[in-house]
Amino acid sequence: MKKILAEFIGTFWLVLGGCGSAVLAAGIPELGIGFAGVAAAFGLTVLTGAYAVGHISGAHFNPAVSIGLWIGGRFDGKELPGYIIAQVLGGIAGASILYLIASGHPDFSLADGFAANGYGEHSPMGYDMTSALVTEIVMTFMFLIVILGATHRNASPGIGGIAIGLALTLVHLISIPVTNTSVNPARSTSQALFVGDWATSQLWLFWVAPIVGAILAGLLYKYLAPNKD
Numbered sequence: 001m002k003k004i005l006a007e008f009i010g011t012f013w014l015v016l017g018g019c020g021s022a023v024l025a026a027g028i029p030e031l032g033i034g035f036a037g038v039a040a041a042f043g044l045t046v047l048t049g050a051y052a053v054g055h056i057s058g059a060h061f062n063p064a065v066s067i068g069l070w071i072g073g074r075f076d077g078k079e080l081p082g083y084i085i086a087q088v089l090g091g092i093a094g095a096s097i098l099y100l101i102a103s104g105h106p107d108f109s110l111a112d113g114f115a116a117n118g119y120g121e122h123s124p125m126g127y128d129m130t131s132a133l134v135t136e137i138v139m140t141f142m143f144l145i146v147i148l149g150a151t152h153r154n155a156s157p158g159i160g161g162i163a164i165g166l167a168l169t170l171v172h173l174i175s176i177p178v179t180n181t182s183v184n185p186a187r188s189t190s191q192a193l194f195v196g197d198w199a200t201s202q203l204w205l206f207w208v209a210p211i212v213g214a215i216l217a218g219l220l221y222k223y224l225a226p227n228k229d
Contacts, residue, residue, distance in 0.1 A: 047165025071218030
């Protein structure tokens with residue numbers, strides 16, 4: 001139960017911090033943090049969350065990460081359902097707090113996207129479904145490769161959270177223009193539930209693509225470097 005609660009808190013923090021930076025802070029004229037700031041915010045949520053609760057649950061905060069670690073032989077499959085449920089609920093809780101805060105502004109509207117992920121006309125720069133699918137698979141694949149490497153028993157201890165946080169920042173710097181960056185089905189679900197309409201109809205891609213990328217990374221890394229001396 002402690003692991004489940006830790007995953008809930010960590011995913012709550014990821015959505016509130018990452019999506020919150022996009023909704024509340026990115027677009028302020030002259031003072032906004034911009035998309036680079038949003039990318040940094042997502043990385044910082046994972047980095048800080050990893051050091052806060054990583055020793056309890058492993059700091060997955062993402063169903064794709066849990067699945068990739070399971071495929072890679074790093075995580076007990078019996079714990080997978082509980083982790084995924086906690087992550088999704090944590091993300092929804094984070095989005096709920098964000099909505100409560102953001103709706104206090106007179107110009108707030110869910111029609112602006114609420115940091116939801118999308119493709120086609122809902123891509124920040126108009127990228128189509130194929131571009132979105134490839135981007136999410138490849139970005140999640142590389143994110144999992146970094147996670148699997150940074151948390152390997154032969155890796156340098158204590159710095160895995162830094163590498164993982166920086167990797168997520170880089171992933172966002174690359175892919176925000178394409179899909180608003182998911183690589184995390186829980187993060188996508190939390191925002192889509194509030195936006196509804198197009199966001200929920202496109203949500204399938206932001207479950208399928210990250211999970212495919214995670215599975216491929218888990219299989220490859222298990223071959224490259226089994227987690228043993």
